Amino acid sequence: MADEAPIKDARRRSIAPLARLFPYLRRYRALVAGALVSLVLAAATTLTLPVAVRRMIDHGFNEAQAGVIHSYFAMLVVIAAVLAAASALRYYFVITIGERVVADLRRDVFAHVTTLSPAFFDTARSGEIVSRLTADAAQIKSVVGATASQALRNAIMAIGGAAMMVVTSPRLSLMVLGAIPVIVLVLVGFGRSVRARSRHAQDMLAEAGAFAGEQIVAVRTLQAFTNEKLVVGKFAAAVDRAFLAARSSIKARAVLTFFAIFFIFSSVVAVLWFGSRDVLSGAMTAGTLSQFLLYAVLAAGALGSLSEVWGEISQAAGAAERMSDILEEKPGIAAPAVPHPLPAKALGAVEFREVSFAYPTRSDRPTLKNLSFTVRPGETVAIVGPSGAGKSTVFSLLMRFYDPEHGAVFIDGVDLRDADPLEVRSRMAVVPQDVAIFADTAAANIAYGNPVASREAIEAAARDALADTFLRGLQNGYDTQVGERGITLSGGQRQRIGIARAILRDAPILLLDEATSALDAESETLVQSALEHLMKGRTTLVIAHRLATVLKADRILVLDDGEIVEEGTHRSLVQKNGLYARLARMQFERGADAFEAAE
């Protein structure tokens, strides 16, 4: 690990990551060709101007050749028209390419992020990933869309200008040539420091963005704990750090610009000084000196802007690298080359065989220890245990969000590691404790369980989940916007949406994580009835927090510290008077009467 950092640093300094964009550019060959043609045309037209100027100075300004000067001006107008058209086309092609490429890149990065396993998200901050999709992508867009073409135009102008300088006066050109190594050295030296600083600035900005994102998502908690001042202070400090980092990068760039322009123009002045002596001695015409000077100014200006543009290009290289880092992130969980198909007719049998597991972020502490149990098709098994016992982890392994370290998990006799995770998950429907509601219509939220479901199917699922009545009561019924920027649903309503989603998914295995938050009696009855409907004919694993649920379960597994410590029915476990009996007395207080009755 230790020697990896310098390699990465060396790689970071280069603009090589931009090469990752070539496959995207290749898709739009016609646009790229159009951009290149108009670019070269614009540069070539500009390069003809000094010749026209020399001719006007040497031949134009005397009475005898008044006709010639008219035709020269007419030609200049034509050149201006070509230059204008070529520049406009270049703008169109180049900006379109930039937008197109970045749209593709954004889509690919987002698509890739959705394939990454939860282990990646355990350590990555979602705000940072969003910043890759927005800030970094915007930076790449400006480079692909404008800076790259500016760089190319300046390169053409610099090379073309230099070539024309040699053509115009080889002697003066030689002098300029002497100055170039000095200039290049300065540019390269400062360029490095500018890039390092701007990368740092970008990192700082991403950090501030991630912090703000986190707080905004949790704004209710933030306000409830009246931590506005604290949080604003922290954000202000983060923004200030980003500003200071940006200022240091700007300073370095300003210094770079000073040296670039000073060196380049002072060498032009020196050349002019020598050239003027040649004109005085008659070795050169005034027009030729003007032509040489104009080429020198064009070439020098182009070099100067190249140095500026270079900073932006390397910034974008940093952005491209961060985006490709995400693209290169291999999903920890992937289908094998030849996935073992699950039986065509799903049974819904589940088995954990000697499963041991530790989260990658806490590899020293096993969360599940040698866990073995089976669930027969159609059976309802409740998992009960103290907080942190590993109940949710069992679900995560079953959905193959993580792989066990030892042992294996089977569905219908197939080891999950041999199957395609998409197929495995498509056999399951999950109702989590906290149902995620997306900013969309109520109908679309239910259809998340099966995006191709018909409107009738959605409404039928809502009826079965006992959500139909309250949905119809909303302002626009099923088409009411819910979630962010829409109406907020109550806990019980969210759960029933979650249940409707699971009904629509119609999967043979059902994973229920009962909400711990207390619903009022009426909501609870509704949710319970909806669940009963959902569980019919399916294998159900339920993390149980309610007496009604454990009473109905065929079997109860009692989990403690990653191990099954007891197993049986409510009655047998209460009689055993072990951990379950203790938990039941504490957890099921609300249903105390029923509890007594069941005993």
Ligand SMILES: Nc1ncnc2c1ncn2[C@@H]1O[C@H](COP(=O)(O)OP(=O)(O)OP(=O)(O)O)[C@@H](O)[C@H]1O
């Ligand atoms: N993504 C994660 N990374 C690291 N550790 C985790 C992760 N998720 C859970 N844990 C840890 O694993 C242990 C088991 O967690 P799990 O969520 O499975 O417990 P649980 O029985 O479902 O608890 P609760 O009833 O409180 O939800 C806990 O100690 C928890 O801190």
